[in-house]
Amino acid sequence: MEYKQEQSKAAQEENSSFIRISNVSKHFGDFVAVDDVSLDIGKGELFSILGGSGCGKTTLLRMLAGFEVPSGGSIEIDGLDVTRLPPYERPVNMMFQSYAVFPHMNVEKNIAYGLVKDGLPKNEIRKHVDEMLELVQLGDFRRRKPAQLSGGQRQRVALARALIKKPKVLLLDEPLAALDKKLRERTQFELMNIQYETGITFVVVTHDQEEAMTLSSRIAVMDKGQFRQVGTPKEVYEFPDNRFVAGFIGTINTFHGSIASISEETLSVYSDELQLTLPALGTHPVEVGQEVDIAVRPEKIFLSRDEPDNPDDVRIQGVVDDLGYLGNRSLYRIRLANGKIVQVSSQNRRRSVTRFLEWEDKVWISWRPRSAVVLVD
């Protein structure tokens, strides 16, 4: 994680606008699928577009590929305005959500297709195909038809076919959605490796937040045709910009309140729900008295039977409403005095106090001042 972020930062600084999307919109009749979106993606990034179903991810990707012409705005790739270029003239290739592997051609022919269209000599094509087959480990399957391949193998054919033209940008629409969980995890790392080896800029569309978090150097969270936040996985997770992003990525506890005072480092928020004044971090300018939410991730909350002794921490009493064992960690639902449920997730360590908690046990929940963030909108 650490190294990737540094790499991506370096890349951003070097060439922060390899792909430049400026005020791009797409209308289908009255319906606005993509709404005035701007975004810069750096060279060599593995960039994810994350969002719920129907939010416009595929539409945005199809505009990058050239299958849809934007209703407004422009797209530049490596300094070249491609807004109106047809797909076959763009330095971009796409891996389709359905893979779109040609069913009437064998693996080899599928992979070679792009180079054949470019009119490369036969022996050269063969050389590149061999390279690709090795990269995606399909050497033994070169003469098979797609119908004789597993889902994971088909996915790799699609990947090799899109990579063989050495595009400046590779677009991947839900590349892993059709694979089962085990295979998906393994393939994630393969994708990251291939991206690293080839150095090609990847733009990945996904609705799976975990996938986006593991894969990407940066994530754009999309909703109703607009970006709600763009940032590294850590930024997006730890410092969500708004309620949508906070709620979309992972689970989060929110408490309603209003700004009580503002200091340089933290804000203090009076929560009417808890009748407590809480410290929290802010990312947006606020005024005293403004209504906000305070958000805390379940894994940032500690559980204990006795009152925790650190006076800086937020400490609240409650009872165990429900608990669930998930192997390496457990999930708790803690009911506060006012009836509000707080979700807590804790690692199952050998000596952890939480190991012997039972329903209706009295417990304390607590978190560090810097674990809470203020959400404005």
Next chain:
Amino acid sequence: MAGSVNRDNLWQRVAIATPYLWLLLFFLIPFIIILKISLADPVIAQPPFTPTFDEQGALSISLDNFRFLLTDDLYAITYLRSVVIAGIATLLCLALGFPMAYGISRAREQTRGLLLLLIVLPFWISFLLRVYAWMGLMNNHGVINNTLLWLGVIDAPIQMMYTDIAVFVGLVYSYLPFMVLPLYATLERMDLDLVEAAQDLGATRTRAFWDVTWPLSRPGVVAGCMLVFIPAMGEYVIPYLLGGPESLLIGRVLFDEFFVNRDWPLASAVAVVLLLLLVVPIVILQRNQARDAEAAT
């Protein structure tokens, strides 16, 4: 319990046996009779052919009819003509039907239903009347000639009726829906991502069509061609009404041999040979359908 099982068994047996017996009696046996009569000799009697077993009970069959069909040029030429005319009509149907099916399958969802309905609608209107409609159009004093004369394109009517051109028009007109519907079924089912993938990899729209759309629509092309070719081979009404007296097709020859010449054995032999000619396309069609059904699952 045992009783109910028996009853259910009985129901299954009835469900199988009733249509089975019906088809045996009214479909299979008639063919055996055709075969039998094609091996008889014509006589002037009622019925006008010799029995398979003579009075002494000895088998009396002859291959004379088939020998005659093979040696008489008229029949060989007519079979050949039928194949060629049905073949050309099939290709014409394909040339017109493919872009139509393609256009319908790529039309917007709401219009697609209507466009398909308009393809099927003529099929529900009498076949005979649809052929008849062209008689009024292609006459020497028909609408087409009158229009062309009026426009000054021609000075004298063009002879269209009673020519092969009229037969082609009639065949294409009548059998176009049989071409469009199976083509539409394959094209509509086709994953459009495949075409886009080809374009994404550098193929122009035209190239992507020939690389992807065309090869993948083969099941529809085969089904459509066979569904046009097979009935066109045996067509009687169209050559009779639109074709000239010399534009003989085998269906018409069979009909005339039976009704006009009353040579039942020869007509039967003509039918047997026609069926043999059609075995190949019928087998192609059934293989194609089976493979297509398999691929669809």
Next chain:
Amino acid sequence: MRKTSRFTTSVLAFGYAFLYIPLLLVVVYSFNDSRIATVWGGFSTRWYGALWQNDQVLDAALLSFRVAFTAASMATVLGTMAGLALARFRRFRGRTLFSGMITSPLVMPEVITGLSLLLLFVSLQQLTGWPGQRGFSTITIAHTTFAMAYVAIIVQSRLAAMDESLEEAAMDLGGRPLRVVFDITLPLIAPAMIAGWLLAFTLSLDDLVIASFVSGPGSSTLPMYIFSKVKLGVSPDINALATLIIAIVTIGVLIAWLATRRTRSA
């Protein structure tokens, strides 16, 4: 990008014009006052009146409808059984022959079907004395035979697309196979049976060649009557008859289409 090209659009337009202009002209000329069918002599509906007076047309139409109704109904019963047998009873003796006989009538040239059935009727008459006269019964049998194949295919493909687990669930809940057929299977394939019946009805009404073979003297169906007139050339009363048929079919199909569209969108 997923738009159709100008070429496709123009072929589409040409194709529909090709399909509909001839029919349209028949309709127009049916209101032609002139006896010479290709010369316009002013507007008139007299050919429709003449049709009404023509007993031959009415008799032929009546026979055609009687045959079509009976044959479609019999074909639906037999075809549904056959479709069920093919789709749901996996194994029985002679299955290959059975499915071969079901699909063959679909591709059999009409002249052969007609000839073979006539020869059968002639042989049967020699052996058993039945059918003494060829007409309603022989045409109905012939039409039932080829129409049941269409019904069977429609029912079979509907059943193949249908989830067998519905029937299994019903059996699991204690339904006996025969009950399950009536409670679950038949209601589910009812649309296919209706479609099959309608198709069989139209095919029967439409048939000229087979009926010409298997009918006897004195019994002509509507297509046979039309053919005997049309052989002699274009005639105005046939234009009127054609227009009536076109109108009935178009209205019927449109109603059916709107009805299915309504139910689908509801």
